Amino acid sequence: MGIQEQYRTDAANLLDSGAVKLVIGYGEGSTPERRRPIFIRSAEEVGRLVLDANCIANLSAYLVPEGLLSDGKSVAVFLKPDGIRSVNILAAEAQLNPEQVVILGFNIDAGLANPLPGRKANEFAPLLASLKSAGLSTDLQREADRLEQMTAVERFEYWKEQFSKCIKCYACRQVCPMCYCRRCIVDVNQPQWVNTSSHTLGNFEWNIIRAYHLAGRCVACGGCDRACPVNIPLRLLNHRMSKEALDTFDHFAGESADQKPVLATFRQDDPETFIL
Amino acid sequence: MTRILLHSRVDDCLSAWRSAGFRVLAPSKRNDLTRFDEVHAASDMALDLVLPERTIKDHFFPQTEPLLNYRIKKQAIESDEMLPPQQKRIFFGVRPCDASGLEIDDALFGWDYKDRYWFSRRENSVIITIACTRADDFCMCTSVQLSPDSTKGSDVMLHPLKDGRGWRVVTLTDRGKELAETIASMLQEDASETAPAASVPVKFDLDKVTSWLADPSNFESHLWKEVSQRCIGCGSCTFLCPTCHCFDIQDEGDTYSGIRRKNWDSCSFAMFTMHTSGHNPRNTQSTRWRQRIMHKFNYYQGKFGVNSCSGCGRCTRQCPVDMGITETLQEITNLPR
Ligand code: SF4
Ligand code: SF4
Ligand code: SF4
Numbered sequence: 001m002g003i004q005e006q007y008r009t010d011a012a013n014l015l016d017s018g019a020v021k022l023v024i025g026y027g028e029g030s031t032p033e034r035r036r037p038i039f040i041r042s043a044e045e046v047g048r049l050v051l052d053a054n055c056i057a058n059l060s061a062y063l064v065p066e067g068l069l070s071d072g073k074s075v076a077v078f079l080k081p082d083g084i085r086s087v088n089i090l091a092a093e094a095q096l097n098p099e100q101v102v103i104l105g106f107n108i109d110a111g112l113a114n115p116l117p118g119r120k121a122n123e124f125a126p127l128l129a130s131l132k133s134a135g136l137s138t139d140l141q142r143e144a145d146r147l148e149q150m151t152a153v154e155r156f157e158y159w160k161e162q163f164s165k166c167i168k169c170y171a172c173r174q175v176c177p178m179c180y181c182r183r184c185i186v187d188v189n190q191p192q193w194v195n196t197s198s199h200t201l202g203n204f205e206w207n208i209i210r211a212y213h214l215a216g217r218c219v220a221c222g223g224c225d226r227a228c229p230v231n232i233p234l235r236l237l238n239h240r241m242s243k244e245a246l247d248t249f250d251h252f253a254g255e256s257a258d259q260k261p262v263l264a265t266f267r268q269d270d271p272e273t274f275i276l
Numbered sequence: 277m278t279r280i281l282l283h284s285r286v287d288d289c290l291s292a293w294r295s296a297g298f299r300v301l302a303p304s305k306r307n308d309l310t311r312f313d314e315v316h317a318a319s320d321m322a323l324d325l326v327l328p329e330r331t332i333k334d335h336f337f338p339q340t341e342p343l344l345n346y347r348i349k350k351q352a353i354e355s356d357e358m359l360p361p362q363q364k365r366i367f368f369g370v371r372p373c374d375a376s377g378l379e380i381d382d383a384l385f386g387w388d389y390k391d392r393y394w395f396s397r398r399e400n401s402v403i404i405t406i407a408c409t410r411a412d413d414f415c416m417c418t419s420v421q422l423s424p425d426s427t428k429g430s431d432v433m434l435h436p437l438k439d440g441r442g443w444r445v446v447t448l449t450d451r452g453k454e455l456a457e458t459i460a461s462m463l464q465e466d467a468s469e470t471a472p473a474a475s476v477p478v479k480f481d482l483d484k485v486t487s488w489l490a491d492p493s494n495f496e497s498h499l500w501k502e503v504s505q506r507c508i509g510c511g512s513c514t515f516l517c518p519t520c521h522c523f524d525i526q527d528e529g530d531t532y533s534g535i536r537r538k539n540w541d542s543c544s545f546a547m548f549t550m551h552t553s554g555h556n557p558r559n560t561q562s563t564r565w566r567q568r569i570m571h572k573f574n575y576y577q578g579k580f581g582v583n584s585c586s587g588c589g590r591c592t593r594q595c596p597v598d599m600g601i602t603e604t605l606q607e608i609t610n611l612p613r
Pocket of ligand 3: 513516601
């Protein structure tokens with residue numbers, strides 16, 4: 001039985017037995033390559049679930065809407081390793097109880113979706129540890145190197161050009177599982193702390209706020225980068241932050257549910273190289 | 277008299293227009309983004325795109341626009357109006373849906389108050405549209421009573437020639453005729469055949485959609501929740517739409533001085549029309565999505581006799597979760613009668 005069939009059966013059993021009230025998965029989209037998030041509430045509907053190499057979105061953002069998990073019932077969700085890391089972060093930051101999240105885990109390798117054994121986030125600990133030791137994406141690092149080689153002025157110009165395209169649609173925020181604030185700081189308007197204008201300065205403000213708030217929390221799912229309608233390479237900002245968290249604090253975001261948030265904890269042996 | 281413009285003469289046109297004081301904007305790709313930008317040569321243009329990612333709306337109704345600056349003094353408040361630059365512009369290579377979008381929005385911006393910012397730019401701009409010979413999976417102009425060669429909102433229409441050498445030139449308005457005169461020596465008489473317009477399948481039944489929306493009993497239909505379940509509430513569909521026009525007035529500055537601005541707003545945002553009291557009349561994503569559809573295909577229709585959608589398909593093409601107007605209107609079309 002292929003993974004799609006297997007997971008459809010698993011989803012049907014989970015729903016039938018009452019183990020979960022909802023399955024969040026992928027369905028067919030508006031073109032043959034597109035996949036879209038779908039929500040399955042009964043075993044009769046599992047035939048709509050699709051699982052293949054086009055299922056790249058990190059669906060964990062759908063776990064945090066207010067009220068979804070407050071009845072104590074469980075929800076099943078299709079997740080790649082990046083999504084499993086997100087669940088750990090959400091648990092570490094007290095946004096959900098990982099016991100209520102049943103994971104239908106998979107990874108995509110050589111154009112195929114393959115099942116990952118495990119049902120609860122903590123069962124994936126060995127997998128996540130191996131991802132940590134494998135290090136951050138070398139593809140991203142290659143792209144990032146190009147920026148690192150620039151002078152500070154050139155790099156500033158580069159980001160100025162990129163940010164000047166931003167329209168403050170906030171797709172990057174809305175799609176991100178880590179951006180769960182009920183009211184984002186840029187939407188706080190009594191008083192309006194951050195101007196809403198989408199001019200270059202305002203776009204700098206937004207993008208820097210976003211990047212810093214994701215430092216040590218981003219799981220590199222690439223959701224923001226793909227969502228950005230004006231193609232700002234947000235992945236490079238995130239990567240730079242992840243690299244800093246890993247190199248300086250040995251922090252690999254979402255490694256486990258008891259991981260302490262890197263920017264909210266202090267250790268005696270923290271390096272303080274940046275304090276003059 | 278049938279006149280054509282050869283591709284090879286575009287550079288000459290550009291110089292003629294520039295010396296006549298026009299700024300010429302055309303689809304181009306810069307910094308990984310396709311949009312209308314100033315061009316200086318034919319080689320700057322990306323005319324082979326089905327559509328640029330961003331619309332020409334940006335150049336008439338920018339994402340942020342200063343309206344006035346103000347200074348608050350002990351006894352008085354001083355302010356100076358800030359008006360847009362009076363620059364003559366030519367938009368070359370617009371698509372029929374984007375051109376139509378301008379005319380659709382004229383109704384809103386010219387309704388009870390004539391928006392000077394919009395109309396001073398409209399009056400200073402000439403729209404040269406190229407009929408589409410190619411469409412993609414998301415194009416749906418034919419579903420909203422437009423077509424790949426509709427002339428709505430255009431001053432000049434260029435129909436690609438079958439042999440690919442250039443375009444047949446059709447002037448549509450006085451402004452278009454005047455502009456064609458400035459390049460008369462670059463046009464030539466030629467009756468070559470034009471390429472067929474793109475074939476764009478009709479994706480939903482507009483009459484059925486509008487009558488369903490107009491029926492008040494459907495305001496609370498379960499359909500709204502079903503079609504919007506995966507909506508993440510970003511503003512990408514509204515901000516990329518050639519007809520969405522909502523804005524918010526913001527004062528940017530400190531207690532003593534600042535600038536009043538008109539900034540894009542989006543009905544997808546949780547903050548949209550939220551009251552000072554904290555009450556939000558549309559406090560769920562499904563009610564916000566309903567507002568978007570109702571506004572475009574019911575309220576706008578009722579007020580101005582036209583739908584606020586030109587079928588460009590961007591809302592679906594760019595949606596991070598593969599939603600969009602098309603799917604919802606298809607769902608409505610497929611409801612049992
Ligand atoms: S910041 Fe972007 S890449 Fe990182 S977790 Fe959020 S959506 Fe994914
Ligand atoms: S998705 Fe892109 S355009 Fe939208 S707010 Fe984020 S960076 Fe800006
Ligand atoms: S609603 Fe969608 S298809 Fe219609 S004009 Fe706007 S972006 Fe284009």
